[in-house]
Amino acid sequence: MKYLRFGYVTAPLLGVLWTFVIALTVAITMSFATGSAFRPSGLGALIWGAGLGLACLPGPQWNAIVAAILAASAALFGFGPIVIGQGVSALSSVLGAGASAGFAALGLWIILDDVDFGAINRHVSEAALIKFLTGFGYIFFTAIVLIPFYVMVLTSLKNQAELIQNPLDFSIDLSKGWDLFRSYDELFRQFDFGIYLFNSFIISVLTVFITLLFAVPGAYAVARLRFRGRAAFSRSILLIYMVPMIVLALPIYIAFSMLGLRNSLGGIVMIYPVTTIPVALYMLQGYFRGLPAEIEEAGLMDGLSRLKVIWKITLPLSLPAMASVSLYVFMIAWNEFLLAFMLLDDPSKFTLTRGIASLNSSEIPRQHLMAGSVIATVPIMALFLGLERFMTKGLTAGSVKG
Amino acid sequence: MSDVSPPKGTGPLARLEARLAWGLLAPTITAVALVVILPLLAIFWISVKPVSLSDLRAPEVVIREDIRGDDEAAGDAASIRYRLRNSSQDQPIRGVTITDTIPEGLTVSEIDPRCTLDGRDLFCDMGDWDGGFRESLMIPVTVEQAYLDNALRPQDSLAVITGRASSMLTNGTFTLDNFKRVFDGDEFWSVLWVTLFYTVFGTIGALLFGLFAALLLNKSFRGQGILRGLYLFPYVSPVIAVAFAWILLFDPFSGSANALLIQMGVTQEAINFFGQRPLALIMVTLFEIWRYFPLSFLFILARMQSIDTDMYEAADMDGASPFQQFWYLSVPQLLGILSVLFLLRFIWTFNKFDDIFLLTGGNAGTRTLTVNVYEQAFAVSNIGAGAAVAVVIFGCLLAFSFFFFRFISQEEGL
Structure with missing residues (x-):
């Protein structure tokens, strides 16, 4: 040297x-x-x-x-x-x-x-x-x-x-005008991508709400309340997140086939939140722990019940964390592919990711496949770029302590 | 004066608090038990049963009903035909009965010995059926004017069928063939090797890339926010979209990467990146690194920004060079988060399914354990063997989580 x-x-x-x-x-x-x-x-x-x-x-x-x-x-x-x-x-x-x-x-x-x-x-x-x-x-x-x-x-x-x-030539002939977007037009007109977009959106939003509904009380209990088995519980949350999706997907597929829940958006909405609840709970409890307990105790002294304390004090204080958790859960639900691929066969009930998978055939030109990918990517990117700060903080809040 | 001592055991307030806590956790525990614990138990159950994809539906009676012969004029002789069959080729159905209504205006002239007629209600007891059983049941009838006048035909009234069939999923047949199949031959070891290669290199690669990217962005300058957002793109976008973009980019016939390599004189003919061993395995590992370096980058950057800068100033004063500062100050500080990330990413990469499934479908020597679950269960339609592979995965994960808890609790005080 x-x-x-x-x-x-x-x-x-x-x-x-x-x-x-x-x-x-x-x-x-x-x-x-x-x-x-x-x-x-x-x-x-x-x-x-x-x-x-x-x-x-x-x-x-x-x-x-x-x-x-x-x-x-x-x-x-x-x-x-x-x-x-x-x-x-x-x-x-x-x-x-x-x-x-x-x-x-x-x-x-x-x-x-x-x-x-x-x-x-x-x-x-x-x-x-x-x-x-x-x-x-x-x-x-x-x-x-x-x-x-x-x-x-x-x-x-x-x-x-x-x-x-020429696979290298990505220059675009601007004189074509709107004709450039023909693939998108065909996707929306012939391949029902409007419906897929709508399905994906509804499923993701519902997943976010159901996840929060379950995770907020759970996270509060783990973060604040003293009960026997608390330490073990807060660890097993992450353990559940370690179970691979494909292992769960197999029995879920069997159960849904037998119960007739395959090919229904209801079935998907039942499954998605459960895959996101553990991580949401984990992220939220990390944030709740960081909130000063004194404010809540003051609320308790002034005669609020625990549930009222959560509703009136903890939740308003943790809006940023809620935003980041929502964003993250929305992203997971929006991008989810495996379950949608296995459980949905009926084109009228496809989510976007399932719809793109159905475009992957030799009969459909590849620009359609890419146009579908762009349609799926752009909304989540826009949302994410707009709220990037929340995302960065939220993802790292749970585990990293200064 | 009585003895003053602190109260023993749990007081009423503590009990109340614990009860509230369990109450708040109850919905989560129920949901997780239903969707995670129950399927896990089911996997163990299925793995010792000879179940194939077609066994998912219990065998059932398939019935088609129509009228044969003339039914144009009054007095014509025709017959109602029931075509019956067992949907399963090998599973029996026991105690099959058929209940149907004969339409107005048809007089039954002769009745099968297994059937009884009560007014217009027909009841047939067909007994037990073996797998693959099929039969045509004929009920000869005479047509009357009333039948011609109304529009009701025999097939319009739905025949009610009962029968007991044991589903392969719930009966008492057990086998170890699934596990034998999984562990049989060289395939298992090659799958295990591919899984380990993918997991180890994918994890380490993503960590190193993440560390490098975090070092780049651990200073404030204009456009830092934009770059940080940009570097998270691979992680945020749908896996299916980026996987297809990669496939297109590295296509052997019309992919830009090949065109670029040929133009630069690196290679003479197109390379089939996702179609040949061992390149395909390297490519899926690179994809894994590319897709998940943002996550490690995010965590490492967050940890870096919480390190006190005083330390670096002091080191600077003492004459430590930049590399020395990195090696002796930053690395020890980052070791905690790096080891946590390593464990987490190791397990997640081990569990990864969609990436490889979309990129190569498990071909060209890229079949990992998770892809093998799908392959066995759906491509070979042997659900039992798929479940057996899943049990193997689960066993590996239990071993990993053991280590996980031993180390992570010390490092980050979870």
Whole structure:
């Protein structure tokens, strides 16, 4: 490690790594955006990365700028960190070359902020490495999260022939106007997705209400009241959450087949809350424990009964927790697939997830499948982004104590 | 002066409180008992019974009724035909009886010895039926004018059938064949190995990714909230939607990933990511990591933000480098939450079914224990064998929870 702690070693090393990361990112982005042939070049990244690294060491800014311009023009002639294929439009080429060289130089300028040309101390070299890793991490996580969703949305807007012709070309022909949304239109008109959406919504809302109805008193009892077996009980709640759904689904399927509850939304509404009650109870009791008991005791002294205390004091105080638990339960019910898949066979009673599963056949074009996925994803995403703060707090409230 | 000592045992107030607590918990306990405990017991019961998918319906008498011969003019001879059969091929039905009403205007000319006629009410005692039994019961009748005048035909009045059949689920036949089947051959060990690989690497991967992402976002900057929301997307969106997006992305014929790899010169021909061993197993594990790193990320980030920053300032003053700070300060602080997350995620990954089921359907060497339950119960239609696999899963889980309680109670004081 000691021999690496010289600016003239650290800078080219990080330069090569960073330039390659940027070249790869730009190549993938440009390919996905335009469908044209871009690819990173290992050799190019090695040569230009080392050069850019040295040029971006602290010093006059024009060093870095000149190096970036050189790298960009080299890329245009086919020797840069990024290789541009035949027949790529001039605009895309300039954009790709410029972006790869520019972002590489900009990133290195920030990464190598404190690094000197000569010997550097451990602090500085590690700080530079951490900056590199941070930049890499942002790009990496954003890419892996976004790419599947990007593919999902854009596939739903294209047609089968276009998809097979060039699987990389996600550019959209805006001149088509509303015709772009044909898959969605067909899903709602021919495949009853309106009904599925409605079913999913009703089931999820009912699940939330029933879950809260059961979980709030239970959580209060576990959090506040003293009774024998309390510790054992609060542990077994989580234990129940450990039982795999598929193990339960089998007997439930048998029981529902015999009782004639399959293919009924009532049956689903009976089952879903029970799968969410344990986790809701667990989250809520964590929150209730954090509330000051003195307020409740004051209420008791003033003559309220326990139930009134829960209704008038505890519940209003725990509205944020209720919101997060509701959101989480709604999400579980909305996304639930296994039980809906096993218990529902009648297309008029499908939930959204079951409806999407029914689109997975070779006769139905795949943009329909993706359009269905988008329809299922968008509402839960919107809800979640709007209430993200509650979600983050609520999920971690139960177990993490400061 | 009398002895003053603290009261012993539970006082009336404490009893009242305990009673209230159990009262508040009663609905939850009932619901959970009905939907969790009862099915679990049922699984044990079914696992020792030779039940297949078709046995779920108890055998029943299938009856079709129609009129044969001329029934156009008065005086015609026709017959009412009952076509009867046992719906099950191997289960008997005992004490089958049929009760029906002969429509107005048909005179029964001759009666089967097993049947009796009381006015218009026909009653037949058909005795015991073996599996696969079928018969046509003919009742010859003479048509009268009254029959032609009204619209009531024999098939309009519903025949009432009684019969006792023992369902495979409730009778006294037991077998250990299901377990023999499950443990038989190499398949079980390969399934177990796949499950362990998936669980161990899925869990560790999700934890490491979550830790990395949490380290990235453990500082405040503009757009931190957006990135945090973005990184939770895989966890929040419906599994079926993202699973199909992955399948499409990695499709061997028209998938973007393959097109990209070919264009970049990494591979010459398309790779069948979800269709070949051992790549399919690696892909489903990656999917698991991708989908669940947000959860670990969320928990680890919450723990990180509650660590006191003074400590880091002091370490900075003492000259600790960033990596030293991470290794000697952050990691010990995070060990508690990391071990809890490991145990939780380990069990949840072990239990995971939908992801693999949607991505590969358990093909190409990705069949885990949970997928095996479905495979045995529904694809092979052997419910008993499926239940036996479920019992094996449950046994594993009991072992895990034992460890879980030993460690988690120390770490987080549950």
